[in-house]
Amino acid sequence: MNGSSGVRLRQWWATPVARALLALLLMVVIGCLFNADGAFFRWSVHRDMLRQVSVFGILACGMTVVIITAGIDLSVSSVLALAAVLFAWLLLPLGWPAFLAIPVVLAAGTALGSVSGILVARMRIQPFIVTLAMMVFARGLAKVVSGGRKITNYVMDAEGTARVVDLPRVFDLVDSRILGGNLSIVTVIFLFSVALTWVVLSRLRLGRHIFAVGGNEEAARLSGVPVRRTLVSAYALSGFFAAVAGICQAAQETQGDPETGMAYELDAIAMVVIGGTTLAGGKGSVVLTLIGVLTIGYLQKILSLNAAPEATRLMLTGAIIICAVLFQRGKK
Amino acid sequence: MSSPEGPPIRSVEEGGIPDHSGPGFPVRPAPLAEMLGIRKSFGSTEVLHGVDFEVLPGEVHVLAGENGAGKSTLIKILSGAYDDFEGTLYVKGEPHRFAHPSEAVTAGIATIHQELSLVPSMSISDNLFLGREHTVALGRVDFVRQEEEAREILGKTELDLSPRQPVEDLPITAQQTLEIARALARDASVVVFDEPTSALGEQEVEALFRRIRELRARGRGIVYITHKMEEIYRLADRITVLRDGVVVRTASASELPPREMVRLMVGRDLDGDKGLGVEASPEVVLKVEDLRVAHPRLRSRFVVEGVSFTLRGGEILGLAGLEGSGKSEVLHALFGALEGRTSGRASLAGTPLPLRDPTRSVANGMVLLTNDRKAMGLAPDMSVAHSVSLSSLRRFSNRWGWLRRREERTAVERLTRGFRLGAPSLDAPVRALSGGNQQKTYLARCLLPTPSVLLLDEPTRGIDVGAKADIYDLMGEWVRSGIAILLITSEMDELLTLSHRILVMSRGRVTAELSRDTASKDRILEAAMGHGRGAA
Numbered sequence: 001m002n003g004s005s006g007v008r009l010r011q012w013w014a015t016p017v018a019r020a021l022l023a024l025l026l027m028v029v030i031g032c033l034f035n036a037d038g039a040f041f042r043w044s045v046h047r048d049m050l051r052q053v054s055v056f057g058i059l060a061c062g063m064t065v066v067i068i069t070a071g072i073d074l075s076v077s078s079v080l081a082l083a084a085v086l087f088a089w090l091l092l093p094l095g096w097p098a099f100l101a102i103p104v105v106l107a108a109g110t111a112l113g114s115v116s117g118i119l120v121a122r123m124r125i126q127p128f129i130v131t132l133a134m135m136v137f138a139r140g141l142a143k144v145v146s147g148g149r150k151i152t153n154y155v156m157d158a159e160g161t162a163r164v165v166d167l168p169r170v171f172d173l174v175d176s177r178i179l180g181g182n183l184s185i186v187t188v189i190f191l192f193s194v195a196l197t198w199v200v201l202s203r204l205r206l207g208r209h210i211f212a213v214g215g216n217e218e219a220a221r222l223s224g225v226p227v228r229r230t231l232v233s234a235y236a237l238s239g240f241f242a243a244v245a246g247i248c249q250a251a252q253e254t255q256g257d258p259e260t261g262m263a264y265e266l267d268a269i270a271m272v273v274i275g276g277t278t279l280a281g282g283k284g285s286v287v288l289t290l291i292g293v294l295t296i297g298y299l300q301k302i303l304s305l306n307a308a309p310e311a312t313r314l315m316l317t318g319a320i321i322i323c324a325v326l327f328q329r330g331k332k
Numbered sequence: 333m334s335s336p337e338g339p340p341i342r343s344v345e346e347g348g349i350p351d352h353s354g355p356g357f358p359v360r361p362a363p364l365a366e367m368l369g370i371r372k373s374f375g376s377t378e379v380l381h382g383v384d385f386e387v388l389p390g391e392v393h394v395l396a397g398e399n400g401a402g403k404s405t406l407i408k409i410l411s412g413a414y415d416d417f418e419g420t421l422y423v424k425g426e427p428h429r430f431a432h433p434s435e436a437v438t439a440g441i442a443t444i445h446q447e448l449s450l451v452p453s454m455s456i457s458d459n460l461f462l463g464r465e466h467t468v469a470l471g472r473v474d475f476v477r478q479e480e481e482a483r484e485i486l487g488k489t490e491l492d493l494s495p496r497q498p499v500e501d502l503p504i505t506a507q508q509t510l511e512i513a514r515a516l517a518r519d520a521s522v523v524v525f526d527e528p529t530s531a532l533g534e535q536e537v538e539a540l541f542r543r544i545r546e547l548r549a550r551g552r553g554i555v556y557i558t559h560k561m562e563e564i565y566r567l568a569d570r571i572t573v574l575r576d577g578v579v580v581r582t583a584s585a586s587e588l589p590p591r592e593m594v595r596l597m598v599g600r601d602l603d604g605d606k607g608l609g610v611e612a613s614p615e616v617v618l619k620v621e622d623l624r625v626a627h628p629r630l631r632s633r634f635v636v637e638g639v640s641f642t643l644r645g646g647e648i649l650g651l652a653g654l655e656g657s658g659k660s661e662v663l664h665a666l667f668g669a670l671e672g673r674t675s676g677r678a679s680l681a682g683t684p685l686p687l688r689d690p691t692r693s694v695a696n697g698m699v700l701l702t703n704d705r706k707a708m709g710l711a712p713d714m715s716v717a718h719s720v721s722l723s724s725l726r727r728f729s730n731r732w733g734w735l736r737r738r739e740e741r742t743a744v745e746r747l748t749r750g751f752r753l754g755a756p757s758l759d760a761p762v763r764a765l766s767g768g769n770q771q772k773t774y775l776a777r778c779l780l781p782t783p784s785v786l787l788l789d790e791p792t793r794g795i796d797v798g799a800k801a802d803i804y805d806l807m808g809e810w811v812r813s814g815i816a817i818l819l820i821t822s823e824m825d826e827l828l829t830l831s832h833r834i835l836v837m838s839r840g841r842v843t844a845e846l847s848r849d850t851a852s853k854d855r856i857l858e859a860a861m862g863h864g865r866g867a868a
Contacts, residue, residue: 010375203734203735203737204729204732204733204734204735205725205726205729205733205734205735206733208718208721208722208725208735209725211711211713211714211718212711212714212722214711215711215712215713215714216707216708216709216710216711216712218707218708219707219708219709219710219711220711220722221669221690222667222669222690222700222702222708222709223690223694223722223723223777224690224691224693224694224695224699224722224723224781225691225722226691282711282712282713282714283713
């Protein structure tokens with residue numbers, strides 16, 4: 001083997017993206033080995049994986065931003081549920097047009113995220129506790145909005161007579177596929193979320209401030225970085241993406257379920273961490289998260305293709321998260 | 333190769349061979365620690381190219397060299413932080429290769445790091461026995477015995493403290509004394525001091541030196557790393573100069589005059605202390621009246637009490653005082669970093685300052701360089717380029733916050749070129765840089781917003797002579813361009829050379845204002861200890 005190319009390979013191997021890609025590649029190789037009688041080689045399997053992983057991926061985008069500030073957002077799953085319920089409620093019983101309902105839902109998610117951010121930045125409460133409280137609160141709020149039931153197109157009037165309303169076109173649109181059925185709109189929204197997050201982190205002043213606050217908050221403050229505003233923005237962004245995910249969720253389920261998305265925040269965190277963004281803050285990227293989302297997506301797909309029972313699936317997922325993180329850290 | 337007398341000093345430059353019989357040691361005692369032909373690489377770059385180094389009993393051996401010369405790496409090998417090196421390390425004649433710092437401690441090598449290694453929330457006694465607790469049955473810690481022994485250890489120091497007191501309550505000097513006491517309690521034969529005075533005031537330095545001389549008298553071997561010339565010649569028996577991973581000379585202190593040593597360290601001649609030779613303009617840039625800062629916990633007490641002064645364009649105003657005099661707080665308060673504790677009036681070029689918003693301060697053209705680069709200055713994972721531009725991002729972005737990255741990059745490149753910044757690349761993380769280059773990165777951040785007032789707290793702390801000279805040159809340029817500097821430095825010579833005027837503080841108040849002509853070490857120290865004749 002050529003010496004200099006060996007060195008270059010070793011340098012490349014040390015970059016976080018390379019490690020995350022190798023973890024993903026390893027997952028694909030495992031898929032090829034346990035291909036469930038060739039099922040893994042069918043294009044439709046990969047297409048479905050992308051669609052199934054998209055809602056989680058959208059949450060993971062906001063989670064990445066918050067984790068880079070050395071925080072965490074446990075409330076995303078509840079904000080997602082609230083957004084789903086609110087979206088369904090505005091469209092179905094109230095009959096709002098989608099172009100009005102969508103901004104309102106996004107604003108609601110952003111507002112809830114901002115509240116978390118303000119509590120973290122102004123009141124100096126730990127992010128874990130703030131967002132744990134917000135997780136419980138937003139779930140409760142979702143139940144208030146829905147009256148504790150699922151909101152479907154089976155609508156109850158004020159007099160108590162039930163009727164069925166037509167599902168608005170936006171539900172079908174979000175759940176539909178383009179490019180000959182190969183790319184679902186939810187996946188497009190996910191990829192768009194990744195792009196938006198990338199722009200924020202890599203091209204905007206806010207992104208630099210986010211990395212600075214996560215890397216050394218005191219240093220950031222004494223360099224003139226508006227630390228509070230930065231933290232509020234990060235949590236607001238996470239709330240925004242949770243609302244986007246909530247709209248997608250409602251469209252896919254064609255209803256607003258206040259119980260939906262339970263424990264999704266854990267998957268989102270796992271996807272960020274498996275990509276190689278550390279919880280310590282100050283470093284990471286949404287590209288890593290994208291790779292992490294695909295890695296977990298393939299893991300779930302391989303397990304379900306091979307008809308692994310739920311119990312095995314959970315245990316393997318836990319074990320593989322640890323292995324992937326260790327693998328990425330590599331030898332010091 | 334060697335002449336009959338033998339060269340008195342080893343020198344790679346002169347092609348000398350290792351000769352251990354230094355002139356001060358006609359009968360050579362066995363070295364306590366000896367390192368032979370040490371080579372060490374990080375990745376594909378070798379940073380030590382066959383270094384020989386030894387410590388004899390009863391000597392203070394200063395290890396000198398610029399940042400990046402390999403001093404830290406050598407010390408880390410000695411203290412057990414690295415075990416993947418070539419060459420041999422002998423401790424008391426036995427070859428060793430420490431896989432872990434605790435093994436070095438067991439072998440009798442104690443290291444007092446620049447950053448203290450005590451656990452702040454734990455008690456003095458717990459810290460003294462950290463990692464080697466006295467235990468009774470079932471691994472329970474014998475706290476009673478530990479406390480007794482801790483009291484004994486404390487008794488041998490000048491510290492009048494209870495072993496139960498948490499370490500975080502102690503001033504930094506007491507913590508350092510404690511670390512030394514811990515090293516002695518572990519029966520260390522070699523004590524390594526890695527820039528121990530960087531956080532100390534003048535009096536505390538004296539106390540430390542007394543302790544080091546005691547150690548020497550008791551036959552311990554001391555390795556001492558410092559960038560302060562004065563310290564080297566007050567302490568050193570022998571000096572080893574490292575440059576670029578090679579020993580350029582080992583000689584007794586009396587045979588290596590300062591000028592020669594600096595030349596060896598830097599590899600070029602430096603023109604000496606000439607002062608900056610810039611006159612301040614008559615125009616007042618910063619006016620401070622009755623500045624007060626409340627104590628962080630006891631709100632009725634003040635750490636800064638009624639400080640007033642003016643700062644003119646192109647002026648360097650030195651701020652002197654012992655630790656705890658409130659000088660750093662003055663800088664932080666002016667910058668607006670002590671929100672809620674600050675009162676008083678200050679105006680920058682006629683505009684009143686809010687004294688509570690660092691972001692506004694930077695926008696107004698006032699920046700702060702803190703005395704703790706690690707805790708308050710840089711984010712270790714951020715790239716050099718991004719670290720430098722952090723305070724100036726508003727200038728490089730449009731109103732939507734979109735960054736003009738090419739413009740930013742050009743400005744950072746232009747500025748860092750003037751700093752002679754030694755970084756593998758501007759995209760490398762700050763953590764990959766040596767201390768001096770990190771400091772230059774930090775300074776560059778303060779300069780990029782083109783401030784009108786620079787608040788500098790120990791701008792040359794922990795950096796080598798070469799980098800210091802660079803920074804003095806830069807300060808001259810800044811002052812010439814009309815920037816006003818409020819300067820804190822614990823190096824008296826630096827303060828006296830650079831400042832136009834010096835304010836001396838003691839217990840939160842200004843006790844003297846001295847002009848360049850009237851200032852002297854004695855007068856500053858006198859006023860700092862509270863015997864001043866009142867502010868002028």
